[in-house]
Amino acid sequence: MVFVLKPNVTRDRIDAFIHKFESDGFSTILSTGTEHTVVCLIGNTAKVDVDHIVQTNDIVEYGKRVTEPYKAVNRIVHPENTTVKVGNVSIGEGYFAVIAGPCSVESEEQILEIAKSVQLSGATIMRGGVFKPRTSPYAFQGLQEEGLKMLLAAKKATGLPVVTEIMNQTQIPLLDEVDIIQIGARNMQNFDLLKEVGKCKKPILLKRGLANTIEELLMSAEYIMSEGNEQVILCERGIRTFETMTRNTLDLSAIPLLKQKSHLPVIVDPSHAAGIRSLVAPLAKAAMAVGADGLMIEAHNDPSRALCDGAQSLDLKQFEELMVDLRKRAMFEGKRM
Numbered sequence: 001m002v003f004v005l006k007p008n009v010t011r012d013r014i015d016a017f018i019h020k021f022e023s024d025g026f027s028t029i030l031s032t033g034t035e036h037t038v039v040c041l042i043g044n045t046a047k048v049d050v051d052h053i054v055q056t057n058d059i060v061e062y063g064k065r066v067t068e069p070y071k072a073v074n075r076i077v078h079p080e081n082t083t084v085k086v087g088n089v090s091i092g093e094g095y096f097a098v099i100a101g102p103c104s105v106e107s108e109e110q111i112l113e114i115a116k117s118v119q120l121s122g123a124t125i126m127r128g129g130v131f132k133p134r135t136s137p138y139a140f141q142g143l144q145e146e147g148l149k150m151l152l153a154a155k156k157a158t159g160l161p162v163v164t165e166i167m168n169q170t171q172i173p174l175l176d177e178v179d180i181i182q183i184g185a186r187n188m189q190n191f192d193l194l195k196e197v198g199k200c201k202k203p204i205l206l207k208r209g210l211a212n213t214i215e216e217l218l219m220s221a222e223y224i225m226s227e228g229n230e231q232v233i234l235c236e237r238g239i240r241t242f243e244t245m246t247r248n249t250l251d252l253s254a255i256p257l258l259k260q261k262s263h264l265p266v267i268v269d270p271s272h273a274a275g276i277r278s279l280v281a282p283l284a285k286a287a288m289a290v291g292a293d294g295l296m297i298e299a300h301n302d303p304s305r306a307l308c309d310g311a312q313s314l315d316l317k318q319f320e321e322l323m324v325d326l327r328k329r330a331m332f333e334g335k336r337m
Contacts, residue, residue, distance in 0.1 A: 001041040001048060001065050002077055009037065009059045017059060029072050033080040040066070040077040068261075070218045072225035073232070078263040084203050084231050086161045086179050089124045091203075091233055092265040096335040097294035098326070099163060099267070100319060101127035103309040104140065105147035108154075113301050114316065115154040121320040122327065122337060125180070126151075126160040127296060131167045132308060133186050140307045145174060152177050163205055163296075169196045178202075185209050185237060185272075188220050198227025205296075207235040207269070214254055218262055234258055234266045235296060236287075238273030247275020247312065250283055255290045267294035271312045277303070280314055281322045288329055297322070 005014065014037065018028050021041055029040040041048065050063040066076050083092030091097045100123035105111045115126050130147035132140065143150070148164070155162045161179035166172065169192065175181055180203045187193055188209035197204050204224055208217045221232050236255060238248030250273035258266045270283035284295050300306045300313040314322065330337045 001045040001050065001063065003039045003041070003053065003057075003063045004061045005037045005039065005059050006061045013059050014039070017057060029077060031078045033078070036079055038077055038079070040071050040074075042071050068215075068218075070215070070222040070262075072230075073218050073221045073262045073264055075261060075263050080263060082230065082232075082263045082265060084233055084265055086125060086203055089161060091267065091294050093293075094334075094336060095293065096288065096326075096330050096333075096337050097125060097267070098123045098323065098337070099125040099127050099294065099296040100299045102129070102300045102306065103271075103298050103313065104129040104132055104142055104307055105150050106143070106307050108150045110301060111150050111154045112157055114299060115158045115160060117301070117316040118299055118319060119158050119160055121316075122323040123297075123299075123319075124160070126154065126158070126162050127182075127298075128154070128162065128164055129308070130164050131171060133165070133167060133184055142308075148174060148178075155179075166193070166197070169193055172196060172200065180205050180233070183207060183220075188212055188217065191220075191223055194220055194223035195227050198224040198229045200229055203231040203233060204229060205233045205235055205267075207237050208239065208251075208254070210240045210248070212239070214257060214261070218258075221262070221264060232264050233293075234262070234264050235269055236266065236273075236292075237269035237296075246273070246279065248273050250274065250287075252286055252290050255287065255292050259291055265293040266291075267296055268292045269296040271296070271298040271309070271314075275309075275312045277312055277314060277318070280312065281318070281325070284322060285325065285329060288326065288333060288335070295326075 026043040031038040081093035100118040105128045128151045132142035163180035165182040182205040238250045241249040268287035298313040299319040303310040303313040
């Protein structure tokens with residue numbers, strides 16, 4: 001249930017309005033935008049009379065029931081788009097951010113070479129896996145803490161913010177210098193982990209699970225936001241279907257639908273969606289066309305020798321060519337890169 005307040009209501013009156021509900025056992029979310037201030041009521045609101053609240057509180061413009069189970073991520077509660085800021089980089093309304101780097105950090109020389117190259121090509125955030133969730137226990141699991149040191153060394157050398165994946169709650173202290181924490185597809189419904197990163201004071205990149213619905217993705221984001229962290233970036237990375245010619249099937253329809261349902265920024269990972277290098281660029285361009293706020297692309301200095309996901313990684317020249325094309329398309333779409 002949400003209540004849209006009238007313009008220019010003083011904060012003390014808003015606080016008193018909220019306190020009344022909280023004293024009755026409800027939780028509340030206060031959303032303050034440039035045009036509207038909204039109070040969202042969370043709990044069993046079946047017995048709350050919306051009309052009575054509107055009629056007896058002169059600060060309320062109107063009230064409305066929210067039927068969806070997700071509240072904090074809901075556009076009804078927060079009508080204006082959220083922009084997540086990472087250093088000098090903005091991800092959200094009007095901006096188009098490109099995150100690039102290898103699937104896995106393999107050596108200090110490798111990650112530094114890639115970081116410098118993708119930065120020159122126009123990427124504004126660097127990715128690099130150090131804790132790797134793999135289907136096989138015998139596959140390369142990442143360089144762990146040693147890899148993290150290498151990733152942070154590349155951050156220091158280039159000034160690029162970095163994003164890396166977390167596997168469990170015990171790793172949170174290790175990622176203190178990481179700018180964005182990634183929740184991978186396999187952990188999208190690791191609810192204990194979601195609650196813990198919700199207590200962090202840094203952006204969370206939440207990937208859609210291999211076989212999860214859009215509503216389930218939004219509910220996972222709700223877990224994070226319910227703990228107080230409003231800096232959530234949604235990532236569509238393809239879902240598992242009956243098709244076997246690609247690694248996954250990129251659900252392009254999810255991007256505009258997520259933008260309709262939620263105020264959170266949405267990016268696309270075409271590398272994991274396709275699993276095929278030649279499909280990454282076309283899918284990246286399509287993602288921009290349907291309204292994505294950014295991309296997450298795997299780029300490697302020598303994909304043929306990559307320890308992880310080389311088949312879907314662009315080489316550095318291919319990444320540079322894609323960025324040239326994306327800049328042209330961004331101008332047409334009215335986005336800033």
